[in-house]
Amino acid sequence: MRKRDGTAGKERIIYEFRKFSGLESLVLQTKLSKLSKHLNLKIDIHTHIMPGTMPNWVQKFGYGDFIHLEHRNCKACMMKGDKLFREVEANCFDAGTRIKEMDDTEVTVQVLSTIPVLFNYWAKAADGLETSRFFNDHIADTVDKNPKRFIGIGTVPLQDIDLAIKEMERCVTELKMPGLEIGSNINGANLSDSKFFPFYEVAEKLGCALFVHPWEMMGEQQMQKYWLPWLVGMPGETSRAICSLIFGGVFQKFPKLRVAFAHGGGSFPLTIGRIEHGFNVRPDLVAIDNAINPREYIGKFWIDSLVHDEKAMRYILDVMGEDKICLGSDYPFPLGEHHPGKLISEMNFGNQLTEKLLYKNAGDWLGIKS
Numbered sequence: 001m002r003k004r005d006g007t008a009g010k011e012r013i014i015y016e017f018r019k020f021s022g023l024e025s026l027v028l029q030t031k032l033s034k035l036s037k038h039l040n041l042k043i044d045i046h047t048h049i050m051p052g053t054m055p056n057w058v059q060k061f062g063y064g065d066f067i068h069l070e071h072r073n074c075k076a077c078m079m080k081g082d083k084l085f086r087e088v089e090a091n092c093f094d095a096g097t098r099i100k101e102m103d104d105t106e107v108t109v110q111v112l113s114t115i116p117v118l119f120n121y122w123a124k125a126a127d128g129l130e131t132s133r134f135f136n137d138h139i140a141d142t143v144d145k146n147p148k149r150f151i152g153i154g155t156v157p158l159q160d161i162d163l164a165i166k167e168m169e170r171c172v173t174e175l176k177m178p179g180l181e182i183g184s185n186i187n188g189a190n191l192s193d194s195k196f197f198p199f200y201e202v203a204e205k206l207g208c209a210l211f212v213h214p215w216e217m218m219g220e221q222q223m224q225k226y227w228l229p230w231l232v233g234m235p236g237e238t239s240r241a242i243c244s245l246i247f248g249g250v251f252q253k254f255p256k257l258r259v260a261f262a263h264g265g266g267s268f269p270l271t272i273g274r275i276e277h278g279f280n281v282r283p284d285l286v287a288i289d290n291a292i293n294p295r296e297y298i299g300k301f302w303i304d305s306l307v308h309d310e311k312a313m314r315y316i317l318d319v320m321g322e323d324k325i326c327l328g329s330d331y332p333f334p335l336g337e338h339h340p341g342k343l344i345s346e347m348n349f350g351n352q353l354t355e356k357l358l359y360k361n362a363g364d365w366l367g368i369k370s
């Protein structure tokens with residue numbers, strides 16, 4: 001790791017971050033703001049990792065499309081059964097490679113989350129719990145070995161709420177994770193479904209942050225060409241999740257729940273006018289579970305900064321607020337920001353706003369309060 005002025009201070013701050021557990025609240029903001037001018041902290045809340053080796057779940061469980069990893073001729077292949085799903089680079093599973101790339105792009109801390117294709121919500125509940133535990137243990141182990149560079153968030157088998165809650169409690173209390181990553185829908189069920197309310201209730205009680213990531217995009221089967229599920233489906237899928245949580249009254253019932261959404265909130269920020277108008281003109285369709293204007297919820301959840309466009313960045317700052325946008329790069333995948341935080345840094349927002357976007361808002365979302 002490169003040494004530079006202020007390294008000791010930076011390491012101390014990261015150590016303080018690592019001491020965080022979802023059940024504790026730390027006094028850090030003052031320290032952070034005092035030291036940050038010299039430290040250029042960057043916390044990337046949106047990065048994915050998988051274990052370098054994992055069981056062949058299809059063989060083990062005897063059904064399904066579980067992904068496992070095979071290393072062939074120096075290439076790492078994500079396999080769906082015996083079919084190649086995707087080739088990945090070492091930065092997808094090797095902590096050392098990641099840290100080198102973090103140093104190259106001056107990322108101080110990555111928040112590690114599972115690759116959404118590994119959620120396995122479709123599996124039998126007990127098997128979903130087993131794979132979740134495997135991925136969570138791997139992330140916790142990666143963090144333990146590199147406590148100054150990584151913070152981990154877990155995955156839980158949301159096809160079974162009781163098991164999901166149990167694993168959430170293990171993630172927070174035992175593995176000291178400050179949050180979880182969840183899908184934008186769970187086997188087609190929207191996040192507004194009341195069956196998820198006990199899960200939100202415990203997440204709120206534990207102070208467990210949630211990162212909502214689009215996956216299993218609606219309409220995917222009808223738009224296989226041109227990478228459309230990723231380019232068109234994902235932004236819609238994220239807005240589906242935000243609208244579901246708003247209209248289903250989840251933010252209303254669980255006001256202390258801290259939720260962040262990937263990809264700049266998808267299509268939600270640009271279509272908030274349409275969403276609000278719909279709420280006003282057809283309350284019989286829209287306001288059936290929650291009578292509060294959707295715009296009232298802006299400022300009560302976070303989004304990441306992954307919009308790839310200066311105008312879009314200015315717009316989401318204007319609409320969503322400068323306290324609710326956190327650096328998120330989708331590392332190590334090609335659709336992510338390859339130099340995390342470059343867009344923010346090059347827009348010359350000034351120290352105060354830049355610091356909020358690069359790490360302070362991430363601290364708020366993760367639950368590190370002043």
Ligand SMILES: [Zn+2]
Pocket residue numbers: 046048213262330
């Ligand atoms: Zn992602």
